[in-house]
Amino acid sequence: MTVATAPHRDPGYSATQRSWLPILWTLPPVLVVLGIAGYPIVRVLTESTRTPTGRGTAVWSEVLGSAVFRDALWRTVSIAVCSTLGCLVLGTFLAVVLAFVPFPGSGVVGRLIDTILTLPSFLITLAFTFLYGTAGAINALIAELTGVTTPVIDFLTTPLGVILAEITYFTPFVVRPLLAAFAQLSREQLDVAASLGASPWRVLRQVVLPEAWPALAAGGSLVLLLTLNEFGIVLFTGAKGVITLPALIYTRGIVTFDLPGAAVLATVQVLLSLTLYLTYRFVFSRFARTRSTKD
Template identity: 55%
Template sequence: MASAVATAPAAAPAGSRRRIPPWAWALPPVAVLGLVFLYPLALVVQQSFQPDTGGTSAQAYGDVFASTAFRDALGTTVWLAVGSTAGCLVLGFALALVIAFVPFPGGKAVARFIDVFLSFPSFLITLALLFLYGSVGIANGLWTDATGAAAGPFRFLTTPWGVLLAEITYFTPFVMRPLLAAFSGIETAQLEVASSLGARPARIVRQVILPEALPALAAGGSLVLVLCLNEFGIVLFTGAKGVTTLPMLVYSKAILESDYPGACVVAVVNVLISVGLYGLYRVVSRRAGA
């Protein structure tokens, strides 16, 4: 037994064991990402260069860019996204100020409800607005019952302003959430000192609170801008006549016109705009230290 023990191979030192290289751990998630996201996106780009007549051509890009429908949809998408983002920033900042710094019963419950609201689908908020202000909604029903008129006066939901209202209503909590997180880090002692020195509430907001909230405003605003550029459900469910955004144009070309190369061209443009805006946001936020 002694000889057996003497001839047994010594255990390999811990440092000499084979280890899995760090890059190998990245292969599974990269493979899943490529299969689920990158591969379908590559198919869309490929289809945009394959006309129905066969072969490979960029004719679909020329046809789409030259069409009035695309230019109108691009302009409508941009102004709705910018207008909605501006409205969300103003309304979200005001509401977050009240929730964070104005004590009132149920304030914590409202803050928690904002987290729940973020999980709601966009079409649900649009349906709620239709029930309130639609042509046969509650507001028009009360008007016709009170006046005896054949129809009510509230018809703005089927206009671009109705889409704008719906998007501001739905996306404002996306601005409020980072703002509330930023406001929670502001020490109340700073506000008390500023108030004791004679600063009015408007000056305190402008010189004390707003500088602390700028990174959160940039984060929430950029997120809302990208989401509004790609919003489809709100525009579809409002039924706004003459309001065609880039996502709606993709739907129209693919489903109604069966123009799949044209639909893919519009989709590629929409993706490039979104990625470009996200890249710009990253550069700005990095320089701002957000």
């Protein structure tokens, strides 16, 4: 009688098979990401290098040398920076009040802030139009009280209107990270600081905000990226007098069907966003290393 023996397996073969398994599992999501994000970027870069017949000059020099591009770039950056600063100030104030100043209805206010995160941006612009438009509720009330026939409030089609709408919509992106950071603060640390005679403002400045700085930086960086690429609010609110890079890309690509020029502008927009993101990652990693060294 013979005894059946299991086939011999090479240990090296099994180890090689196990080393390939992570790569095989990683390959499908990588291909999906490349198809969704990589292909459009490559297509845009390829389209931006085309020189249509009849233009006579390279598309890049023609687009980047125009005054319209320079004005749109400056307006995009200035609106994004002003909106981000406004979101940081308003978001910090709201987060501090919700976290450390108990009042009736604070839970409802927090849920309303969460609700804004789920709404599309054009709803905020419609609300601004109904309230502050030339035929909005505020102007109608002022006309009824004073008898003035011309609109007193008329800022929606200006950069100020876009900035205020973006502050209203993007402030929750600062409030939420700050509330999460404040929830991790030790109450004993705050009580000790208060017992030593520190004023509430000093406790906030020297104890609370330094601990919440990473959350504040993360929220501010996210808001800056979002406002830099915002199109819906600009289109609905300041379409008549505010031209940003996203709006200019829309005009070139959809209205005038200038695809090479739109591709150049889109490439600039992508490079601007990537530069901002990499700068944020570099600064944040340096801050984290410095903080860990001190600890």
